[in-house]
Amino acid sequence: MRKNKLLNRKRSGGGYMLSRVADSVFWMARYMERTNGMLRILRTNYISSQDEVKDFSWQPLLLSHSDAPAEEVTSIGNNSAKVLQHLLFERNNGASVINNITRARENARAVQDHITKEVWQCLNDYYHLIRSKHIQSQLQQGDPVSALDALIHHGMLYHGTVDITMARGEAFNYLNIGKFLERAILTADMLNIKLTELNYNLQQPKEVPALRYLLYSLSGYELYLKTHRGNFQADHVLQQILYNNNFPHSVAYCLGQLFRYFQRLETESLPESYKQLEFLIGRAMNNVRYSSIRPSESEHLKEFLQQTRSELFNIAAAFNQYYFGNS
Amino acid sequence: MEGHPLLGNYHNQPRVWDEMFDAAGIRPAYQQFVSSIQDLSVDEMTHKDELAKKLFMSQGITFTVYSSGEGIEKIFPFDIVPRILEAAEWKHIEAGIKQRLKALNIFLKDIYNQQFIINDGIVPAKLIYSCPNFVRQMVNVNVPFDIYTHISGIDLIRDHDGTYYVLEDNLRTPSGVSYMLENRSITYRIFPDLLPKNNVRSVKDYPDLLLKNLVALANRQKSDPTVVLLTPGIYNSAYFEHTTLARLMGIELVEGSDLVVDNHRVYMKTTTGLKQVDVIYRRVDDDFIDPLVFRPDSMLGVPGIYGAYRTGHVAIVNAMGNGVADDKAVYAFVPDMIRYYLNEEPILKNVPTYQLADPDNRKLVFKNMDQMVIKRTNESGGYGMLIGSAATEKEMKAFRVAIEEDPRSFIAQPIISLSSAPCYINGVLQPRRVDLRPYALYGPEGIDIVPGGLTRVALKEGSLVVNSSQGGGSKDTWVLASPNPSAGGA
Numbered sequence: 001m002r003k004n005k006l007l008n009r010k011r012s013g014g015g016y017m018l019s020r021v022a023d024s025v026f027w028m029a030r031y032m033e034r035t036n037g038m039l040r041i042l043r044t045n046y047i048s049s050q051d052e053v054k055d056f057s058w059q060p061l062l063l064s065h066s067d068a069p070a071e072e073v074t075s076i077g078n079n080s081a082k083v084l085q086h087l088l089f090e091r092n093n094g095a096s097v098i099n100n101i102t103r104a105r106e107n108a109r110a111v112q113d114h115i116t117k118e119v120w121q122c123l124n125d126y127y128h129l130i131r132s133k134h135i136q137s138q139l140q141q142g143d144p145v146s147a148l149d150a151l152i153h154h155g156m157l158y159h160g161t162v163d164i165t166m167a168r169g170e171a172f173n174y175l176n177i178g179k180f181l182e183r184a185i186l187t188a189d190m191l192n193i194k195l196t197e198l199n200y201n202l203q204q205p206k207e208v209p210a211l212r213y214l215l216y217s218l219s220g221y222e223l224y225l226k227t228h229r230g231n232f233q234a235d236h237v238l239q240q241i242l243y244n245n246n247f248p249h250s251v252a253y254c255l256g257q258l259f260r261y262f263q264r265l266e267t268e269s270l271p272e273s274y275k276q277l278e279f280l281i282g283r284a285m286n287n288v289r290y291s292s293i294r295p296s297e298s299e300h301l302k303e304f305l306q307q308t309r310s311e312l313f314n315i316a317a318a319f320n321q322y323y324f325g326n327s
Numbered sequence: 328m329e330g331h332p333l334l335g336n337y338h339n340q341p342r343v344w345d346e347m348f349d350a351a352g353i354r355p356a357y358q359q360f361v362s363s364i365q366d367l368s369v370d371e372m373t374h375k376d377e378l379a380k381k382l383f384m385s386q387g388i389t390f391t392v393y394s395s396g397e398g399i400e401k402i403f404p405f406d407i408v409p410r411i412l413e414a415a416e417w418k419h420i421e422a423g424i425k426q427r428l429k430a431l432n433i434f435l436k437d438i439y440n441q442q443f444i445i446n447d448g449i450v451p452a453k454l455i456y457s458c459p460n461f462v463r464q465m466v467n468v469n470v471p472f473d474i475y476t477h478i479s480g481i482d483l484i485r486d487h488d489g490t491y492y493v494l495e496d497n498l499r500t501p502s503g504v505s506y507m508l509e510n511r512s513i514t515y516r517i518f519p520d521l522l523p524k525n526n527v528r529s530v531k532d533y534p535d536l537l538l539k540n541l542v543a544l545a546n547r548q549k550s551d552p553t554v555v556l557l558t559p560g561i562y563n564s565a566y567f568e569h570t571t572l573a574r575l576m577g578i579e580l581v582e583g584s585d586l587v588v589d590n591h592r593v594y595m596k597t598t599t600g601l602k603q604v605d606v607i608y609r610r611v612d613d614d615f616i617d618p619l620v621f622r623p624d625s626m627l628g629v630p631g632i633y634g635a636y637r638t639g640h641v642a643i644v645n646a647m648g649n650g651v652a653d654d655k656a657v658y659a660f661v662p663d664m665i666r667y668y669l670n671e672e673p674i675l676k677n678v679p680t681y682q683l684a685d686p687d688n689r690k691l692v693f694k695n696m697d698q699m700v701i702k703r704t705n706e707s708g709g710y711g712m713l714i715g716s717a718a719t720e721k722e723m724k725a726f727r728v729a730i731e732e733d734p735r736s737f738i739a740q741p742i743i744s745l746s747s748a749p750c751y752i753n754g755v756l757q758p759r760r761v762d763l764r765p766y767a768l769y770g771p772e773g774i775d776i777v778p779g780g781l782t783r784v785a786l787k788e789g790s791l792v793v794n795s796s797q798g799g800g801s802k803d804t805w806v807l808a809s810p811n812p813s814a815g816g817a
Contacts, residue, residue: 016553018585019596109387110561112570113580124387170598268599323598 017170017268021114023324024107025171028115028123029178031104036155037186037217038065038097042087043148044217048209049080058083060193067094084144088151089136097151098130116165122158129154170268176261177319184254185312190217191241192305200302202234202295211237218249234295242293251308255285258315273322280318284311333372334365337749337756342487344746345758346410356411356807359525363518369754372407375517376751379407382516388509388567403506404800406750407517410761410782411525411805417778420491423675424481424767425774430665431496431652432769435475437668438651439465449667450660454682457735458657459705460650462613464620468637471544472771475646478537478608480504480781483675483763485746492678492743494762496658498649500610503781503801504533504766505568508575510803511779527805528778533766534575536777537608540770541576544642545605552605555579555595557586559611559627569610583611588631593641606642607632613647655704655738656682683730683737692739696723699739701730714791716742745791748802750784760785762793763804778806 041061049056058080062073065087076082088097105127112120129135130151138147166172194214195202202208211234215221220240228236244250259281266274288308293301320326339345347357364372383389383402412420437444438455445452455461480501482494511530515522538554545552558569560582573580585595586604594601609616615625617633635641651657659680662673681688683701692699696715703711713726730737747758765780782802783793793799 016579016602017598018579018581019598020582020585022598106561109566109570113573113578117574121386125385128384265598270600325596 017114017174019323019325021111022170022174023320023326024111025114025174026178026319026324028104028107028111029175030182031100031107032123032155032158033179033182034186035097035100035104036152037183037190038087038100039148039152039155040219041065041190041217042084042097043145043152044213046080046084046144046148047216048213049078060197062087064189064193065095066090068092080144081140084139088139089130101127101130111171114171116161116167118161118165119158122154122161126154126158170265173261173264177258180254180258180261181312181316183249184251184258185309187218187241187249187251187254188305188309188312190214191238192309195301195305200298202238202298207232208234214241218247220247220249223247238293238295238301242288242291252285252288255281255288259285269323276322277315277318280311280315284308284315287311333367333369333756334361337758340747340758343744343758343760344485344487344489346746346748346761356413356416360409360411360521363521363524372751373754376407379405379513379517382513383509386509388506403795404784404786405510405513406752406759406784406786406800406802407514408749408751408756409514409803409805410748410763411807412763414807414809417806419674420483420763420765421776421778423491423493423673424765424776426665426669426671426674427481427493427496427661428476428479428767428769428774430668431498431661432474432476433668434664435498435646435649435652436470436473439648440467444664444667447667449663450657454656454660454684454735455651458651458654460613460648460654462648462650464633464637465646465648469639470646471546471639471642474544474769474771475649476652476767477540477544477644477646477769479645479767479769480764481767483765484678484743487744489746490676492676493661494678494743495655496653496661497764498653499645500612501764501766502565502568502610503764503783503795505571506801507766507777507779507781507804508533508571510781510801514803522805525805526808528808530777530779533768533777534572536768536770536775537572538576538578540768541578541606541608541642541644543771544644546639546642547603547605549605553579553595553602554606554608555581555586555604557581557583557607557609557611557629559583559615563610565610572608578608583627583629586629586632588629588635591631591635591638591640593629593632593635604641606644608644613650616643616647650705655680655702656684656735659738678740678743681739683734683739688739689730689734693727696727698742700742701726701737701739704736704738712792714742742791745785745793748782748784750786750802752786757788759788760791760793761802779804 045058045061049058058078062076062083066073068086068090076086086093086096090096091098093099105123108115108120108123135147135150138144162175166175191214194210197210198208212221212232215224215237218241223246224237224240227240240247241250243252245253245256247253262277262281291304293304295301337348339348347354353361380402383405389402434444444450445455476498478501480497480503482497483491484494485491507530541554542552545554556569556573556578558566558580560566563569570580579595581595587594587596587601593604593607595604611627614622616628617630618625618628619630620633632641633647636643636647659677659682662677665671665673681692683689683692692701699715701713701715706712713722715723745760745762748761749756750759761782761784763780763782765776768775782804783795784800784802785791785793786800787798
């Protein structure tokens with residue numbers, strides 16, 4: 001058994017990963033996950049802007065996904081075409097999708113010898129796709145949903161390519177660590193945005209459509225319907241998004257996966273570094289697992305989300321310090 | 328040939344050797360290829376041309392030009408019509424390059440050690456010591472197996488009678504070999520079956536041969552020494568090549584900041600701490616490789632790496648200081664080196680070269696400036712060059728002044744016309760000037776030259792400058808395994 005493990009380690013090139021490479025692979029995965037998350041939010045929000053929601057506003061999303069000056073953001077207002085243009089294609093918006101894809105590709109470019117040729121080409125194609133006139137005109141003059149779908153599909157192609165072609169070595173572990181860490185942050189953030197829109201008041205007499213859209217954005221609506229048979233309650237939504245271990249976007253699931261891929265690094269880590277990270281991830285996991293959140297306790301909920309976020313950021317900072325050699 | 332949509336309008340130029348046509352028709356090397364494509368319509372050819380461009384783009388075989396903000400993605404222009412060499416031609420080239428490299432390698436060893444060639448009066452001492460690329464730090468440094476020129480890319484050109492001349496030896500960090508490999512991988516996509524039908528020799532061994540040589544240089548007694556490729560980083564125009572080679576050899580691609588030197592040993596920073604490095608294939612120039620010894624403002628190199636090299640704890644490929652043999656004034660002595668060190672007559676010719684440090688040469692060159700190419704001795708990439716036949720009075724005057732000020736830094740050569748090869752441009756086959764750069768690998772077991780190379784094309788009509796930095800493109804280069812079977816019959 002032991003011998004097998006050693007053999008595998010050697011075959012995957014274990015122990016030879018440059019800190020810079022690990023850093024780039026980690027960030028490549030984060031940017032791709034962020035891209036995917038954003039595209040889905042945009043798709044759901046766009047559809048809801050066309051749908052029954054009377055006083056739909058893009059402003060919360062704009063404020064959280066744009067680093068442009070406030071007056072510029074306000075001037076975009078509620079013009080869906082302009083909002084999408086800004087969040088998808090605006091180079092001056094540091095958080096735009098095109099900038100995320102460009103950064104993912106730049107990171108991939110710097111580690112081409114550690115990802116497969118297929119993964120690199122997939123990212124490269126993604127970059128050319130979002131720069132293509134076709135997508136941009138589809139968004140401005142055609143059907144924005146089709147444009148967003150095309151982009152989302154290409155993102156899924158990336159995940160499939162990673163899954164099918166990448167060796168299960170160190171690079172693959174960092175890819176997954178980056179992916180699940182980013183996804184946990186995204187889920188916590190999106191929940192926070194929605195709850196802020198509702199002033200953290202979930203005790204409303206009528207059903208809140210915002211929560212349905214939140215589930216759509218996290219690809220969790222179908223699971224919700226199957227589990228709760230159309231009985232729509234804020235409490236159930238919270239339970240699924242925070243705790244459901246079968247829901248791939250729940251905070252608990254993401255932390256579990258993060259820990260799982262992290263543990264695979266043990267043989268390739270300095271013992272001191274491993275201990276530090278193990279502690280931080282373990283604490284974050286347990287803080288989520290052994291919490292009990294009820295929609296009625298809005299202050300507690302707010303505090304809990306903030307704490308979870310800051311623990312996730314601490315994990316990222318610790319990777320940066322202990323594994324990527326940036327202090 | 329008349330009536331074929333593609334070949335009908337192809338015109339040879341006077342006093343230019345064409346690779347595909349001679350006065351009687353199609354040369355034997357091209358006959359099989361031409362018979363396969365001559366009936367293709369313009370649409371089909373254009374479709375192939377577009378497919379090739381698309382493949383280059385989607386595979387990321389591009390270089391990025393950073394001017395402002397986001398870079399512009401460019402592909403190195405590729406012409407779909409291959410350049411074809413017959414087996415006998417290749418044999419001649421191969422023998423010539425091997426001979427030349429042997430002599431140049433001994434020259435480097437000699438010039439950095441005992442300097443017999445200077446003492447025997449073959450090469451003037453002044454010429455060597457005035458060369459800015461003579462690296463004094465390399466004097467009396469022992470390099471593994473006495474090999475300096477592990478990788479070289481020799482530029483060959485052909486005059487109007489078809490004679491091959493060596494134009495440059497490129498013994499420092501020649502680039503372009505990834506295009507030799509990628510061009511081939513595009514060719515089999517756009518011309519299915521043509522490679523086996525023509526019996527074209529494969530170039531895919533290059534990375535294996537290179538890795539074998541690199542591993543052999545390691546000094547530590549270890550079965551799997553650590554070999555890395557040192558790149559200046561993603562902003563370098565050859566970055567694509569660096570990643571391709573690292574991937575094909577399965578070695579680590581490192582940047583200067585990934586390496587540290589401690590106690591004359593080189594280490595790379597990994598997630599598990601420091602790992603010793605045994606062999607470095609560097610794509611960083613001498614000037615930038617060690618800020619402690621060379622340019623102090625360099626951010627691309629590794630402080631202390633020269634010391635590790637000198638003490639033999641790390642092997643660096645190519646050796647430092649090879650630039651002295653690339654100097655265009657020293658180049659003029661290569662035929663003498665071959666005679667002196669090997670006691671053989673040169674197989675490949677040098678282009679006649681006038682050193683302008685000599686007043687008689689200067690007078691002669693100034694009188695016939697319109698028939699000369701004048702080059703700076705230490706420039707490459709088509710920079711610092713004046714082609715007399717195309718220069719204005721003003722440009723010539725500027726060069727005259729510069730030469731008078733510093734004659735050592737200039738040489739002059741008669742204009743060699745460069746052979747032409749058919750290129751598919753704007754839906755028509757048109758002749759364009761080409762050169763040929765085969766890549767030679769010098770290892771402890773001898774010299775290997777992969778059958779093929781990079782054919783560079785001057786895409787501008789009438790231009791003689793093939794460098795990629797000056798608007799040049801490239802072609803796939805086929806070396807045929809045996810005389811073309813259809814040669815006799817057609």
